[in-house]
Amino acid sequence: MIRPASLRGGRPWRALILPSFLALPVLALLLGLGTWQVQRLAWKTALLEELAERQSRPAIEAPTQPDPFAAVSATGRFRPGAEAFLGLEVRGSLLGGSLLAILDREGAPPLLVNRGWAPFEGGRVERPEGVVTVTGYARPGERRGLITPRDNPAERRFLHFDPVAIAATLGAPNAPPYALVVVEPGPATTPSGFGAAPPPARATLPDPATGFPSPNNPHLGYALTWFGLAIGWVVIFGLWAHRRLREPA
Structure with a gap:
């Protein structure tokens, strides 16, 4: 047993x-x-609180070294032809990206401005010729990763956000090392991806951001x-x- x-x-x-x-x-x-x-x-909570505090301040004239994602504004003229695209985003059947432009300022270095989404071809893209004032937040550059796709400076198409390199390509090597991302409060932007409704034909492009960044937690x-x-x-x-x-x- x-x-x-x-x-x-x-x-x-x-x-x-x-x-x-x-x-x-x-x-x-x-x-x-x-x-x-x-x-x-804990880190993300503190970061979100810091971002909210920065973005609650009144926008200041874009300095050379602002706090990341702080509210800033700038006045000047967009340089004709000094444009590039950042990223790839499909809206409806249109392929586009963030339209970057150089803003020439009187008595200050030129500034790289992210005006918002625009199609690579077609669309009614507004290009103001006079003096304009843009308001938004300061977006710092990003580190290039090991698998980051290559940019195409010859065609002014960029997939990695390096504001110094992009501004130099557009003829503004003395621009500060960040971009002013234009923010215009309003309805949510057009959904992205195939099958989504394209931007209305009467819409004015570029389509700027409607709010400050708020990372998920x-x-x-x-x-x-x-x-x-x-x-x-x-x-x-x-x-x-x-x-x-x-x-x-």
Whole structure:
């Protein structure tokens, strides 16, 4: 007759040593990911509060080095022909991107301005000839990643936002290292993607941003997910260990 290990005076817990060494790293990984997301939550919350505080200030005349995403404004004339496109975005059946232009200012360096979405070809794109004042936020440059697509300066098409390189391509090498993204409060922009309705024919292009950037903050949900998986892992291991200890030797 075979008796359970517990009845034979054995040490059934020895059967859990190796599985425990295998299970603990998984638990540590899940807890580490959850803790990291909690840290990211604190960082993102502070960032959103800082952005909201900057954007609540009155717009100032665009300086050489503004705070990232601060409200700024500039007055000048758009330089004829000094335009480029940034990114790729489909609206309806039209392929376009953000229209970048050089704003020449009196007594100040020229400024790179992101006027908003416009199609690469066609469309009624407005190009004011007189003095204009634009208001929005200061967008800093981005770091180029390992898989960032190549730009095409010859055709003035850019997929990576490097304001210094773009401004130099447009003949303004002394422009500050950021772009003023025009913001005009209003209805939401036209949805992107194939099948979405194209911009109305009577609409004035470019189509500027309608608000300041506000990054998502999903890190609380991510943290709860990882911690929930950690709890589930402990429960599953506990049930398995309990069953293993009750098995006959």
